[in-house]
Amino acid sequence: MQNKISRRAIVKGGLVAGAMIPAFGLFAETASAAGLPPLDPADPTAKALGFVTDATKVDAGANPTYKATQKCSTCAQYLGKAGDASAGCNIFAGHSVPAGGWCKVWAQKPGA
Numbered sequence: 001m002q003n004k005i006s007r008r009a010i011v012k013g014g015l016v017a018g019a020m021i022p023a024f025g026l027f028a029e030t031a032s033a034a035g036l037p038p039l040d041p042a043d044p045t046a047k048a049l050g051f052v053t054d055a056t057k058v059d060a061g062a063n064p065t066y067k068a069t070q071k072c073s074t075c076a077q078y079l080g081k082a083g084d085a086s087a088g089c090n091i092f093a094g095h096s097v098p099a100g101g102w103c104k105v106w107a108q109k110p111g112a
């Protein structure tokens with residue numbers, strides 16, 4: 001009986017495993033975003049960061065750096081894809097935020 005594992009088998013197994021990792025990551029992110037409760041604007045942290053569910057309602061006087069193009073879907077912290085109505089946010093872990101929301105932490109998503 002020969003228990004040697006060929007180099008070809010190792011390379012083949014590594015390629016299959018490597019191909020599966022991004023797929024598992026995609027499923028995990030999609031599942032977690034879908035199951036997250038929406039962030040309540042009355043949440044103390046959300047309040048402190050001026051979170052609103054509708055970026056068009058941002059108090060521009062109180063937030064002079066705000067621009068009309070800023071919203072969660074164009075923020076670097078937003079975990080959703082283009083077209084998602086809501087998704088997770090790195091700042092508010094455990095909650096989802098609407099694509100059209102906004103808070104003071106907004107920062108331009110590269111390429112958005």
Ligand code: SF4
Pocket residue numbers: 051071072073075076077078089090091092097101102103104105106107
């Ligand atoms: S950090 Fe970005 S994605 Fe998160 S709530 Fe604020 S603006 Fe939206």
